[in-house]
Amino acid sequence: MELLSEDKLIDMAELFKIFGDSTRVKIINILLDKELCVCEISELVKASQSAVSHQLRILKQSKLVKYRKDGNCTYYSLSDDHVKKIFMLGREHLDEM
């Protein structure tokens, strides 16, 4: 464990864990180009409103998505370019296998 502290490694595992669920990855995927509200996300990823809401909470807590409220709706979007970068690198890796 020369290069990184144990704490940092645990944080890294936590970060990748967020990307390690297909519902969350699907959500990230559809948020790549535009913000969407919960019910749109729910339809697009074919998961229940509740399941999506739970997963959005996890993404929110990890600061991978941000949101804004507008009337009845809550619009979610990716919080920064790093999320996109990590996503793209995973995609790249699979393409090259």
Add this chain to the structure above:
Amino acid sequence: MELLSEDKLIDMAELFKIFGDSTRVKIINILLDKELCVCEISELVKASQSAVSHQLRILKQSKLVKYRKDGNCTYYSLSDDHVKKIFMLGREHLDEM
């Protein structure tokens, strides 16, 4: 789900899932610069030989590590640069938070 097929997204989640465990991330971390045998890995990451062996199997199955046998020992190393890249990007992300 415009950008990627559902299958590909599931594969991506599977890939990130591998990085989403602290024991595996620790193993990857110490393999960044050199190959190591199982008992060395076991000592360095402070996990039992059995736990490490199980995790190495998972890393092997996902093609994230490769190995060579030499006598009694099995030496593991990262299978390609993508593993290193993904690891580094995760690290970078955390540094910038």
Add this chain to the structure above:
DNA sequence: TAAGTATATGAACAGATATTCATATATGGA
């Protein structure tokens, strides 16, 4: 060949996690 060392692996168990269901909260419109 016998003993020791290194590794792998199956089974069992405990803890984590994702979904569902029911329900709460909050906003908008009639």
Add this chain to the structure above:
DNA sequence: TCCATATATGAATATCTGTTCATATACTTA
């Protein structure tokens, strides 16, 4: 105000996952 819609959330449940323990396998050396 009353109702519909959108979202959030707690509890329960089922499934998944990582570790341990016991043991098997294989190589090495005395």
